[in-house]
Amino acid sequence: MNSLRKSFGLKMLLSWATFFVDLTVAGATVSMSVSSPSFSGPIQNVTVPVGREAILNCTVTDLGEYKVGWMKADDQTILSLDSRVITHNPRISVSHDEKLHTWQLRIRQLKDSDAGCYMCQINTNSMKKRLGCIDVQVPPNIDDSLTSGDITVQEGENVTLSCKAAGNPPPRIIWRREDGAKLMLRRNSYKVYKVDNIHGMQLILERAQRQQMGAYLCIASNDVPPAVSKRIMLGVEFPPSVRVGTDILGVLEDTEVEMACNIEAYPLPVTLWIKNQQEILVQR
Structure with a gap:
């Protein structure tokens, strides 16, 4: 009788052990078959003029119960979680297109300080993320503190006119005379030649002559309208001559x-x- 009980108990124990093993294996199989969230591709970077609206698109598949959030990459500022905006910036909003599985970050009335990269995150145990960057185009602005003002020199002195402008892309600087006359320049301090305009932050006039006196324009442009200019008056002093x-x-x-x-x-x-x-x- 004892041997029968022992045999029956051993069979039951083996049966339960087999059940748990099968359940564990089945569970592992089910767990492996469940898809985890993933990004369907990279976030396209955008280039937007200042004052307009910038939109970054983040497409996620098989999101399930997980959430999508947006964050500013450089300072780790949390902007949104799911459809809720966290930041107090009223220019920022988020939207979700369920059919396209796309989460959008929108920034209205874009400022140059909004330039940079933004992170789209999925709150999985091992966080998944994608970066998208905004390049803000800013029209040129001439910095008066770093740009020459009206100046008067003695005839024969050297003159350097400077013009500094900021913007994105970096502005190009062109110099020309306001009256449309050609610029008189010297090469190797001797030979005089004339040009319609000249590029660069500085206009150098060696051994200035009375014919070079007048109004000069520093024009800054970077293909983001409007271009800007500053008028600089050059006076060249010389003694009287009588005829x-x-x-x-x-x-x-x-x-x-x-x-x-x-x-x-x-x-x-x-x-x-x-x-x-x-x-x-x-x-x-």
């Missing part, structure tokens, strides 16, 4: 006569007419 048409005039008595004296100078000189060492007329 007269005729040294001696013959006229009849009691008739009117006009005498011309052409004076070139900068600043404008005071002109004196003197007869027999006496001042008779002052012109300004």
Whole structure:
């Protein structure tokens, strides 16, 4: 009798052990067959002008009970979780297209400070993430503190005019004369040549001459409208030079006569007419 009980008990024990093994294996099989969330592709980077709306699309398949969130990558600021916006920035919103399985991060009235990368996350045990970046296009802006103002020099001195502009993409700087005349430049300090315009942050005028006096325009552009410009006035001081048409005039008595004296100078000189060492007329 005892041997029968032992045999029956051993069979029951083996049966339960077999049941648990089968259950465990079955459970493992079921667990392996369940799909985990995944991204269907990379997030496309976008380039958007300042003031417009930027949209990043994050497509997730087999999300199940997991959640999707957005985060600013550089400072780890949490922006949203599922359809709830966490940040207090009123320009940020999220939307979900169930048919396309796409989660959108939207930033309205884009600022240059919004530029950077954003992270789309799935809250799985081992966090899954994708990065998408926003490039904000900013029109050029000339920095007056780093740009030359009106300047006056003595004839023969060297002059350097500077123009600094910010923007994205980095602006291109072009110099030209306001009156449309060609720029007079020197090569190797001797040979003078003329050009319509010149590129670069600096306009260098070696041994400035009176013919170079006038208004210059620094124009900054980067294909993001509008382009901007600054007017810089260059004055070149030089001593007076006098030219007269005729040294001696013959006229009849009691008739009117006009005498011309052409004076070139900068600043404008005071002109004196003197007869027999006496001042008779002052012109300004």
